[in-house]
Amino acid sequence: MNQSATIVRTGRKFSQVLEGARQVFMRDGFEGASVDDIARAANVSKATLYSYFPDKRLLFMEVAETECARMAERAMDDINKNETPREVLTTTATQIVSFLLSDFALQIFRVCVAESDRFPELGRSFYTSGPEMGQKRMSEYLRLSVDRGELKIDDVKMAAEQFSELCKAKLWTRAVFGIQSEFSQAEIDEIVTHAVDMFMARYGV
Amino acid sequence: MNQSATIVRTGRKFSQVLEGARQVFMRDGFEGASVDDIARAANVSKATLYSYFPDKRLLFMEVAETECARMAERAMDDINKNETPREVLTTTATQIVSFLLSDFALQIFRVCVAESDRFPELGRSFYTSGPEMGQKRMSEYLRLSVDRGELKIDDVKMAAEQFSELCKAKLWTRAVFGIQSEFSQAEIDEIVTHAVDMFMARYGV
DNA sequence: GCCAATATAAACTGAATAGTTCAGAATCGA
DNA sequence: TCGATTCTGAACTATTCAGTTTATATTGGC
Numbered sequence: 001m002n003q004s005a006t007i008v009r010t011g012r013k014f015s016q017v018l019e020g021a022r023q024v025f026m027r028d029g030f031e032g033a034s035v036d037d038i039a040r041a042a043n044v045s046k047a048t049l050y051s052y053f054p055d056k057r058l059l060f061m062e063v064a065e066t067e068c069a070r071m072a073e074r075a076m077d078d079i080n081k082n083e084t085p086r087e088v089l090t091t092t093a094t095q096i097v098s099f100l101l102s103d104f105a106l107q108i109f110r111v112c113v114a115e116s117d118r119f120p121e122l123g124r125s126f127y128t129s130g131p132e133m134g135q136k137r138m139s140e141y142l143r144l145s146v147d148r149g150e151l152k153i154d155d156v157k158m159a160a161e162q163f164s165e166l167c168k169a170k171l172w173t174r175a176v177f178g179i180q181s182e183f184s185q186a187e188i189d190e191i192v193t194h195a196v197d198m199f200m201a202r203y204g205v
Numbered sequence: 206m207n208q209s210a211t212i213v214r215t216g217r218k219f220s221q222v223l224e225g226a227r228q229v230f231m232r233d234g235f236e237g238a239s240v241d242d243i244a245r246a247a248n249v250s251k252a253t254l255y256s257y258f259p260d261k262r263l264l265f266m267e268v269a270e271t272e273c274a275r276m277a278e279r280a281m282d283d284i285n286k287n288e289t290p291r292e293v294l295t296t297t298a299t300q301i302v303s304f305l306l307s308d309f310a311l312q313i314f315r316v317c318v319a320e321s322d323r324f325p326e327l328g329r330s331f332y333t334s335g336p337e338m339g340q341k342r343m344s345e346y347l348r349l350s351v352d353r354g355e356l357k358i359d360d361v362k363m364a365a366e367q368f369s370e371l372c373k374a375k376l377w378t379r380a381v382f383g384i385q386s387e388f389s390q391a392e393i394d395e396i397v398t399h400a401v402d403m404f405m406a407r408y409g410v
Numbered sequence: 411g412c413c414a415a416t417a418t419a420a421a422c423t424g425a426a427t428a429g430t431t432c433a434g435a436a437t438c439g440a
Numbered sequence: 441t442c443g444a445t446t447c448t449g450a451a452c453t454a455t456t457c458a459g460t461t462t463a464t465a466t467t468g469g470c
Binding site: 012045046048 | 416417418419
């Protein structure tokens with residue numbers, strides 16, 4: 001991954017370039033985005049852009065990694081460990097569902113899926129800083145609850161995977177394929193309730 | 206969707222073209238595949254190809270639709286309605302998981318996700334003939350079992366969505382991002398068991 | 411105010427590639 | 441065998457786009 005050596009990170013317009021690239025890549029994907037578009041969006045000349053990034057791929061990778069890190073930071077941040085599992089799970093599921101349905105998460109998912117054939121490192125990087133990261137946070141919480149005797153789980157990792165998977169039911173697939181793009185709170189709550197009910201039916205004490 | 210009107214489906218080499226297109230699109234995605242490549246793979250001249258399909262997009266759509274139909278046909282075909290729910294669900298889950306992890310299903314998913322921004326009809330078509338189709342079949346079975354008193358389900362559609370989502374736990378995400386590409390029967394069975402256990406815990410009588 | 415680093419605009423190269431055209435060859439039904 | 445349909449190959453157009461170049465302008469530290 002460390003072709004980063006060849007990226008020049010100093011200079012007045014570095015972050016401008018990155019921000020322009022972010023916008024355009026997120027809107028158009030990798031192939032869809034032209035370097036001219038990016039330069040225009042960044043209010044920067046093409047020559048300047050190329051003085052920072054040796055090529056389009058590296059620029060894209062940089063954007064993707066930055067976005068994934070930002071993503072991981074946001075999602076599942078405020079687990080209040082003193083509430084009951086049902087409460088915690090409900091709060092967390094609501095966050096997860098809302099996040100998964102955001103334009104932002106959807107678009108980066110699309111781009112990463114689309115390009116992970118061409119850039120295997122991208123797939124890995126996304127997985128590590130996205131889904132895997134979430135799964136770890138969730139596992140920690142579940143482990144805690146099990147130790148407290150609040151939940152009864154044989155395989156904590158698997159349970160965490162199942163939980164986040166349940167959060168994708170119905171709406172997420174529809175969102176990914178552009179069938180539906182607006183989601184009411186009621187729709188989200190419905191998914192959340194069903195996810196939590198199912199989880200508790202299986203792992204509740 | 207019926208730009209299909211403009212596709213000529215008769216002629217000696219129609220299926221040859223389609224098969225070549227299938228191979229190349231599945232390997233390279235939409236942008237990645239060049240029409241020259243496809244013509245070569247199909248053992249057909251470019252002119253012939255264009256005599257069947259007015260443009261690359263329609264050719265792609267045709268391939269995707271054909272593949273989805275084939276997909277829907279295969280998956281969840283042999284539900285033996287006389288077994289217990291646990292048995293039926295286990296068989297079905299095994300089929301679903303294996304199918305979801307096949308190169309074939311993964312590749313078509315990737316391509317459809319990648320291109321559904323540019324071709325909204327493609328996303329819709331994939332969703333309809335893929336996930337939605339599966340969900341309907343599953344719903345029918347669940348409805349039957351509920352009527353028989355074998356299961357207790359408030360929202361059959363939602364339960365069907367949850368079930369297929371549970372089949373994606375752990376392995377599928379890893380597959381989509383190319384983290385893992387070989388899956389042992391034991392790994393598949395693990396997912397299946399956990400999916401069925403969870404489902405039965407929630408909806409069993 | 412000067413110098414060195416940094417940025418700009420715009421034109422250019424070179425490579426891919428979608429889609430067209432057409433004269434002639436292969437194929438097939440009758 | 442004949443005539444019509446279908447296919448071929450190869451050359452051609454036109455476009456898009458990554459990446460380069462160059463001559464000029466801006467900026468900021470000293």
